[in-house]
Amino acid sequence: MGLLGILxxxxxxxxxxxRGWSILLLAPAAALLAAFASREPLLAHLTQIFMSGAAQFLAQFFPLFLLGALFGKLMEDSGSVEVIARFMTQKLGKARTILAVVLGGAVVTYGGVSLFVAIFVLVPMAQGLFKTAAIPRRLMPGTIALGTMTFTMSALPGTPALQNAIPMPFFGTTPFAAPGLGIIAAAIMLGFGLWWLSRVEAAARRASEGFDEETGPELSADDPSLRERAAIASEFDPAELPHGRHTRSDPSFVVALAPLVVVILVNLLMSVAVLPRLDTSFLAEEKWGATSLAGVGGVWAVVVALFVAIVTLVVLNYRRLPSLRETMDAGATASVLPAFSVASLVGFGAVIAALPAFGLVRDWVLSIGGGPLVSLAVAINVLAALTGSASGGMTIALDTLGPTYMRLAGEAGIDPQLLHRVAVISAGTLDSLPHNGAVVTLLAVCGVTHKESYLDVFMVAIVGAVLALVAVILLGSALGSF
Structure with missing residues (x-):
């Protein structure tokens, strides 16, 4: 009965x-339902396990939600995201429209701009480019997904995406874990995605299929159903996009790009040079959580990188931000709903892990053949698929099984950096199933349906990511982490 209750x-x-219900309501309700089916004390699960799990997640990662959303809103209101995307399209030209949109999305998201900020800037620009190049509208979601939801989120070393930060406290790693394997995985995702999109574009041209002017119902950023679906798919509440005031004079490309470069460089500097040289022995004291630099250093590096990038952005664009306080308020507010929604998922996972029947699930996962890397990949894929959230699925898996995988990795001589990269890439595969909030939002904003465009999203965001994941597991198993 307990296992049936979990399912x-x-x-x-x-x-x-x-169907658009708030995860803030669903997660505790589903957790209590599972506890009830297991005949466990409901109030104790709610206050002692659910809330403890959610609170621990917020304690670890809320600064990343806050600074990430603030940075994304400042980049959007300063005109920097639009300038970077426009520059890429102008340089590559009409003949390389798909590549231009992919690279434009990749640059801004790898630099730390939220997925949803990028989507709402890229879609109007892509519409004009696809129309000029006579490329079907139905290819827009796959193109934008490739640039914003794949290799910049999970593969490229140093990405400040939340998904790349979550494994760090569990494995004692940095954002640059297994850089060589990450670059190989990114190349596979990008190469496969571009091959698929060029193949579909060529077929459309042979069939004389051009840009479709008709669209489905328009979806606004503050649509309530969009907010609930998007809450666990990004670190940014799209309802805050209309708030604040957009610049009337765009920055130059160099000024627009500078904060993104700062994020990557400061992140790298903190990870490999600054933090390792600090005396952090005080962290072992109970006052500081009885932890170590390995447990907090990765998050510290990203926090400092985002903070320095925000300061740089404001200094360079102060005159272009007509209402700095309003923009910063909107950015800060945009972090709250996603942070609490994902934390609620984590609380749900904590309750499930505490139920007696979870032992059956754990034993099944650990019995999967292929070793710890394959088992870890399957566990995170399944949870990311079920929750529709890369960050939520990965956190649940690592909260419940992270110490076990660290023990198994130690016994098998597997570098924790390899665990980190496998975990992050795994989270970015089956999370892109049709019910994912980012997928639903992207299709709606592009004005197309699942029937018209989801196959392309599936190929570039799932098939390409799975191929990269397999390559990383095979290479990592044979050569170790590099």
Whole structure:
């Protein structure tokens, strides 16, 4: 009965979240349903386990939500995101429209701009480019997904994406874990995605299929259903996009790009040069959580990188931000709903892990053949698929099984950096199933349906990512982490 309760709770969580119900309500309700089916004390699970799990997640990662959303809103209101995307399209020209949109999205998201900020800037620009190049509208979602939801989120070393930060406290790694394997994975995702999109574009041209002017119903950034679907798919609440005031004079490309470069460089400097040289022995004291630099250093590096980038952005664009306080308020507010929504998913996972029947799930996952890397990849893929959230699925998996995988990796001589990279890439595969909030939002903003465009999203965001994941596991198993 307990295992059936877990499966029913997961099913309801997935189905109702896809229908637009708030995860803030669904996660505790589903957790209590699973606890009830296991005849466990409900109030104790709610206050002692659910809330403890959610609070621990917020304690570790809320600064990343806050600074990431603030940085994204400042980049958007300063005109920097639009300038970078426009520069890429102008340089590559009409003949390389798909490549231009992919690279434009990749540059801004690798630099730390939120997925949803990028989507709402890229879609109007892509519409004009696709129309000029006579490329079908239905290819827009796959193109934008390739540039914003794949290799810059999970593969490229140093990406400040939340997904790349989550494994760091569990494995004692940095954002640059397994850089060689990450670059190889990114190349596979990008290469496969571009091959698929060019193939589909060529077929459309042979069929004389051009740009379709008709669109589906328009979706505004503050649509309530969009907010709930998007809450667990990004670190930014799209309802805050219309708030603040956009610049009337765009910055130059160099000024627009500078904060993104600062994020990567400061992140690298903090990870490999500054933090390792600091005396952090005081962290072992109970006052500081009885931790170590390995447990907090990765998050510290990203926090400092985002903070320095925000200061740089404001200094360079102060006159272009007509209402700095309003923009910063909107950015800060945009971090709250996603942070609490993902934390609620983590609380749900904590309750499930505490139930007696979870032992059956754990034993099944650990019995999967292929070793710890394959087992870890399967566990995170399944949870990311069920929750529709890369960050939520990965955190649940690592909260419940992270110490076990570290033990197994130590016994097998596997570098924790390899665990880190496998975990992050795994989170970015099956999370892009049709019910994912980012996928639903992207299709709606582009004015197309799942039937028209989801196959392309599936190929570039799931098939390409799975191929990269397999390559990383094979290379890592044979050569170790590099």
């Amino acid at each position: 029913i709770a997961l099913g309801l969580l997935m189905w109702l979240s896809f």
